[in-house]
Amino acid sequence: MTALVTGAGSGIGQAAARALAAAGARVAVTELPDRLERAEATVAEIQAAGGEALPVPLDVRDLASITECVARVADAGGGRLDVLVNNAGINVRQPAFEVTEEAWDLVLDTNLKGLFFAAQAAGRVMRDQAPPGGSIVNVASTMGLVGYYDRTAYCASKAGAVNLSRVLAIEWAPHQIRVNAVCPAFVETPLTSALFANEAIKTDILHRTPAGRLVMPDEVAAAIVFLAGPASRMVTGAALTVDGGWTAI
Numbered sequence: 001m002t003a004l005v006t007g008a009g010s011g012i013g014q015a016a017a018r019a020l021a022a023a024g025a026r027v028a029v030t031e032l033p034d035r036l037e038r039a040e041a042t043v044a045e046i047q048a049a050g051g052e053a054l055p056v057p058l059d060v061r062d063l064a065s066i067t068e069c070v071a072r073v074a075d076a077g078g079g080r081l082d083v084l085v086n087n088a089g090i091n092v093r094q095p096a097f098e099v100t101e102e103a104w105d106l107v108l109d110t111n112l113k114g115l116f117f118a119a120q121a122a123g124r125v126m127r128d129q130a131p132p133g134g135s136i137v138n139v140a141s142t143m144g145l146v147g148y149y150d151r152t153a154y155c156a157s158k159a160g161a162v163n164l165s166r167v168l169a170i171e172w173a174p175h176q177i178r179v180n181a182v183c184p185a186f187v188e189t190p191l192t193s194a195l196f197a198n199e200a201i202k203t204d205i206l207h208r209t210p211a212g213r214l215v216m217p218d219e220v221a222a223a224i225v226f227l228a229g230p231a232s233r234m235v236t237g238a239a240l241t242v243d244g245g246w247t248a249i
Contacts, residue, residue, distance in 0.1 A: 002077030003228065004028040004070070006060060006118060007088030009038025011189035012139060015217035016085050016224045017042055021051030023225050025083065028073040030058035033065075060088045060114025070121040080129050083228045084122040086115045086161075087139040091154040104153045111157035116164060119179070123168070126177045133176030135228045138165050139220070140181040142243045158183075162239045169237030178236040180227045185243035188214040211244025 003020045007013040009031035021027045027046060031039035039055035046053040054076060058069040074081045090110045092103040119136050126134030143151055144158030161181055168179040186192065186205050196202045196214070206212060223242050226232050241247050 001025045001082045002028070002073065002080050003083035003085065004030065004056075004073045004081060004122065005085040005087055006030050006058060008042055008085075009035055011191055012184070012187060012217050012220045013085070013087035014042050015221035016087060017053065018046060018049075018051075019218065019221035019225045020083065020085070020228065021046040021053055022049070023229065025228075026052040026077060027054075028056045028069075028076065029053050030056045030069060030088075032059055033057040058088070060118055061109045063117055066114070066118050066121050070118070070125060074125045074129075081122055081125045082134050084119065084134070084136045085139065085224055085228070086118055086136065088114060088118075089139065089157075091151060093150045094152070095150055096152045099152050107153035108157050108160075111154070112160040112164070115161055119164075119168060123172055123175075123177055127172070127175040131176070134178075135232075136165075136168070136177065136179045137224050137227045138162075138179070138181045139224075140165070140183045140239065142183050142185045142241060142246050144181070145183055145239065145241070145247050165239065166237045173236060178227075178232070180232075180235060180237065181239045182220060182223045182227060183239050183241045183243065183247075184215050184220045184223075185209060185241075185246040186214055187217055187220060189217060208249065209244040209246050210248065213244065215242055215244060 003025040005017045008017040008029040029039040043053040059065045140161040141158040143155045144162040165181040
């Protein structure tokens with residue numbers, strides 16, 4: 001099984017790459033070209049644990065980069081691509097009155113436009129390979145199901161990712177391609193450490209989480225492995241929350 005994970009140099013993407021490799025997949029670990037050393041470090045860790053992985057540069061805002069990446073990964077997989085984890089994402093925190101066009105475009109181009117065109121490129125390979133089929137897991141967010149402060153563009157992009165997953169699930173089911181979204185609440189990663197250093201914000205987040213703690217990357221990765229694998233073969237078009245009860249309130 002060949003899997004491609006976007007934005008896998010740290011956080012959820014890195015945890016997903018590790019987990020998929022542990023489950024037996026050959027994993028393409030992608031990261032921005034100027035951050036490729038992060039992907040290489042993830043690959044080295046996977047290989048040290050006995051898994052198969054390769055680093056691949058990818059900027060999901062660049063359609064040519066997406067095309068080249070998917071072709072390279074499929075070629076390395078003997079013409080097959082079985083799993084795509086659309087994890088690459090970004091957030092620019094701004095109150096709605098202060099959102100700039102530049103920030104809006106950056107977030108939407110990465111989190112939604114890039115996600116779709118990566119899915120399209122991977123989906124074409126999955127459709128045309130023999131036998132056809134595959135699993136696409138889009139990393140959305142609980143912020144795609146509910147709102148939260150200072151995240152206008154982010155929430156819009158993640159809501160788009162959730163509904164896009166439903167559309168693709170419907171259209172691509174005849175090709176045996178499943179498309180799902182995983183929706184974590186706030187995850188403890190190096191990128192979010194500065195946010196959680198603000199005690200007021202952290203207190204508010206924990207207050208909204210019945211489980212009383214932040215989500216860990218490996219917990220999201222476990223959900224991704226489930227959605228990517230045969231145990232979920234009748235699951236498509238779903239938005240699986242990993243949120244400690246956030247959206248249940």
